[in-house]
Every structure is written in structure tokens, then in C-alpha cells.
Amino acid sequence: MSEPIIQLDGIRKTYRSGTLEFEALCGIDTAISEGEYVAVVGPSGSGKSTLMNILGCLDNPTAGSYLLAGEDVSTMTEAQLAEVRNRRIGFVFQQFNLLASLPAWRNVELPLVYAGVPRHVRRERAVAALTRVGLADRTENRPGELSGGQQQRVAVARALVTEPAMILADEPTGNLDSRSTADVLDLLDELHDAGRTIVLITHEKDVAERAGRNLVISDGQITSDNPTARAGVSA
Amino acid sequence: MNWAETLRAGAEAVRAHRMRSLLTMLGIVIGIASVILTVGFGQGAQDKVRDQIDALGSNLLIVSPGSSTDSGGMRGGFGSATTLTLDDATAIADRTAAPDVSRVAPTTSTSTAVTAGETNWTTSVVGTTTDWLDVRARTLTSGRFFTDDELASGAKVVVLGPDTASELFSFGSPVGQTVSIGGQQLTVIGVLDSSGSSDSGSTEDDQAVVPISTAKALSGSTSGAVSTIYVEAASSGTLSAAYQEVQSLLATRHGVTTAEADFSISTQESLVETANSTNKTLTVLLTGIAAISLLVGGVGVMNIMLVSVTERIREIGLRKALGATPSVIGRQFLVEASMLGLAGGVVGILVGVVGSWVLPPLIDQPVTLSLLATVAALLTALALGVGFGVYPASRAARLTPIDALRSE
Incomplete structure (x- = not known):
């Protein structure tokens, strides 16, 4: 095992709306090493989206510390976080989020x-x-001229281009048919084999099986953290 | 992200929504074009007045009987009083009393019918001295002006304005012909050139000029009263000195203080000012209305930019996720708004320039484009874009990336 690229200690996130308080994450401790392929799994409402926002430096935790490649990002300002996202994280979204023009x-x-x-x-x-x-051969095509699978591959290319410490994929296959799903997952496998750190958020079991390690989230806590059958294969 | 990138991104966003950008700009275009044109009309009207007054002659002081104040309030019968005399004119012409005065032309003026053969024409018959031609900066197209001898003897000679000459003598040269004024036969010895005033039908071109002695004989008047004394200063630099000299000289001669003077002296400058004050009020009013329409155009820019922020909320979220800082996002929207403002300004100026060519013949009013107003309009358009872009830009900058990404 190499250096942890992600180190989470006691991460909590509390949402307030009026007098109501809702604890989305209640104490997450984990570490992800360089070159790992981790799937964060859990039903909707489990807190995995909140975890993904914090991992992606899109949001600050209410409490706890988050070290990303040795930098404490849990107390950074919006502008500093933007820079960290730019340098350290490559995003792949469910909606592709490509600019159509x-x-x-x-x-x-x-x-x-x-x-x-x-x-x-x-x-x-x-x-x-x-x-x-x-x-x-598709560099000049606009997203509208590409299939869903191709669009998601463009998004993966966008996540790769800065050579980030981690690729964060949020339900990357949620909008794809089975052929394109296989396509994109194969691509992620390749990237993992080439040494990339990948964190994948999903609620689909067979997608999660492709990763080397599954973090199961339920009610804002990690309920299990196990290597998958594939762990040995690619290690 | 440097400024060149931001500008390029802004231009792309403006181009991506061509129709909307054009409509947004339209408000600014109309505002800028109307500001430029109203200022142009005001300037054109002022130039026209200046032309007319310049045509009076240079370095000119105009002494009138009766007193008037600058505000337009009048004491005495302005223009109808008979406090100025030929002797006053002679005194002003005295080099020792008024060293800065070079020439003096007292005039009388009556409206009289002039007859040539069968043709009748009512015009103003002006009696004056030989210096009138130079003082009023007039020239002759044919013939000559009357001489000192003719002035002294009250010779029956007349010099016609160009309009008068063409009314009375449709064919052939008037010089040498005879006209009848008040039952007296006068020989036409010359025809004046047009005064150069841009206003056609000006009274400066329709008059019959006779020696002042002849004019007195024609009207049967025995008094030495004159209606106006034109005084030419030696140069434009000595105009105010000449003004002082004439004022104190006349005040002494009339036994009054300058404050209660029974005469008034105007300069070209004061005439221009009086004539322009009305124009100015109108121009300010119209420019104000145009400025309000410009402001409305600015609000339009803000409105569209706010719509644009809402519409592109996912794009903003994505750009932020990819590393755009709030200030970069804010700057991008600010640049877009400024581009709309600036482009609207440029098109507005083009419309204004085209309008300044097309409109004057249609409405018979000159339009003088002012460089200052044009530059100011352009800067205003830019400032409107920036000013009304600040709020939408800060809205975009403050969006949190998760909320922006999540919105549908």
C-alpha cells in the first residue's frame, strides 16, 4: 500500500433548514491509497452524495478533517477549493455535463x-x-453529434486532462444503455490498470463489483468496507 | 484565466445567443442613437444661429436705444426709443474719446415700399454712412457703394440687397436703373452680395441702403435719431475695451450712469448666447429623455443577464467544478454584459451617424455630430454594461457548485 491520497477523519455534515437539523454524515473515517479503485455504494438518502460532494471539494464538512494529497481541504475558502478541484480532481458526472456549444x-x-x-x-x-x-477522430464533434457512451468518454477525457490525483465518478453509467455502460466501465478499468486513483459512486451492485474495494454507506455511516473479488486481479 | 480568455469566452457566449444579444443591444442602440442625434440637433441649431450672427460682421458692437438686461427684462422702449443720435455716432468715431474703435456706422431703418416700373416691393430702407459696408463685413456683387460726397450731399442713390434686387428687377442688371422710394427717384448704384447667413430669406439680404442724409430727406424727419449704431472694434482683442469706451462715452453724453443707461450694447457673443439659451433648454430636455431611454436599455441588459445566469446555472456549476473560481465566473458574466453594452454603443453610434446624414434634408434642420458626445455615449454604453452587469455577475459568482450542478 502506498501513501493515502485521501484521509478522512471524523467527517460530519449537518444540514439545517430552520429549526430542523439533519445529519447527512455522522463521522466518516477512512483512507484511500494512491492507485486504488473504490466504489462508494449505498441506497439513495444514505449520504453517499454528500460524501461525494465533500470528496470532490464541492462542499465543506461541518466537522472533521479531510486531507487530499497531504493538503487539509476541510477549511478552505471557495476560491481555494476551486483551485484544488482544478488540480487534484477529475469529475465524471451522471449527466455528462458537457457544454453543448x-x-x-x-x-x-x-x-x-x-x-x-x-x-x-x-x-x-x-x-x-x-x-x-x-x-x-471525434475531436471536432459537438456533444449533440455523439452517442451517450461517446459523450461520457469525452467527460472522462476531460477528467483525465489535468492529470488529477483522483477521478471522481458520480453514477457515471446512470444514463447509459448496457453496451455504453460496459464501454465506460472498461475505460475506467484501463485507467485503474494504468495507476489512476478512482472513486466511483453508484447504487448498482454489478457496477460496484468492478472496483477493487467497496465502501457501503448507510444512514451517514460506513457500514462495511471490503475488498471485492476483483481486488486480487488488478493489484 | 487571463483577460484574453475571458474576452474570448464572453464573445462566444454573446454569439451563441445571437438573437437575444441583438434584442438586448437594441435598447442601448436606441438610447445611444437618440442621445447622439439630440445633441447633434442642438449643436446644429446653435451653429446655425452662430452663422447668422457671424454674418453680421466681425468685432462688432451693436448699440441700440433703450436699455435691456441680460435676463430679457426691458426698461424703456427697447428698439423704439430715440435716445441715440447721429451726434452720438460721431462722438464714438472720435479717436481720442474711443481709441479702440476703428469704424462706426449709424443706421436708421424704416419699412417702405420701393417701386421699380410696375413692380412694388416693401423692404426696409436703411440709411447709413459709408463705413457701413466694412463694419457689417458686406461686399458688392456689382456696382459700387455710395461715397462720402454722396453722403454729404444727400444724393439720390441706393444700394439694393440681393433679394430686393431680384424682386424688383427680374431681368438684367439693376445698376443704373431707377427706383422710386416715397415718391423720390433714386438711382441704383450697386447690389450687395448675400450676407452668407445660412438662413434663406434673411432680412440682411432684403434691404435698400441709402446715405443717411437721403434717408432723412425721404422720411421728412428732422431729428438726429438713429435706430442702431454699429461699432467695429480695432480687433477682436480690443472688443471689450471698445465696449467700455463706448459705454462710458455714451453714458457721459446722456448724463446717466452705466447702470441706468438709456441704451444697450450687445456683442455677437451676447447675441449668440441669448439665441442659444432657448436651444439649450430644449436640447437638455431632449437629451434627458434620450438618457432615460439609455438607462432603460441598461436595465434590459441586466434583465437578460439575470435570465442568462439562471439559464446557464448548470454550466456555471460545471465550470466551478472544473476549477473556475467565483471571481473568474463573475468576471465572465461582467465581460458579457460589457460586450453587449459596448456593441450596442457602437451600433448606436452608427445609427446616429447614418441618421445625421438622412434626417436633416427630411426635417430641414442641421445636425452637427459632436465627437465629444459620441465618445461620451460610447463610454456611457460601456459603463451601462458594466454597471448593470455587476448584479447578475455577482449572482453567478455566488452560486455554490453543488446547487448549480444539481439544478435541472
């Missing part, structure tokens, strides 16, 4: 724009990332 490569280069990478370098790296996901 931009061709594939312009979508992929977006994180590099915010990282301040010069224009000509961005195009090179975006095309390289698209080649990586098997879309070398």
Missing part, C-alpha cells in the same frame, strides 16, 4: 483554461486525452 476538444480543454495553461498546449493535451479514450 463547444466541440469535444474544447470541452476537454476547459479545466486547462482555468489552470492557466497556454492555448496551443491545451489543444495538444486535449487531443491526447481524447485519443486516450478512443475518440481521436
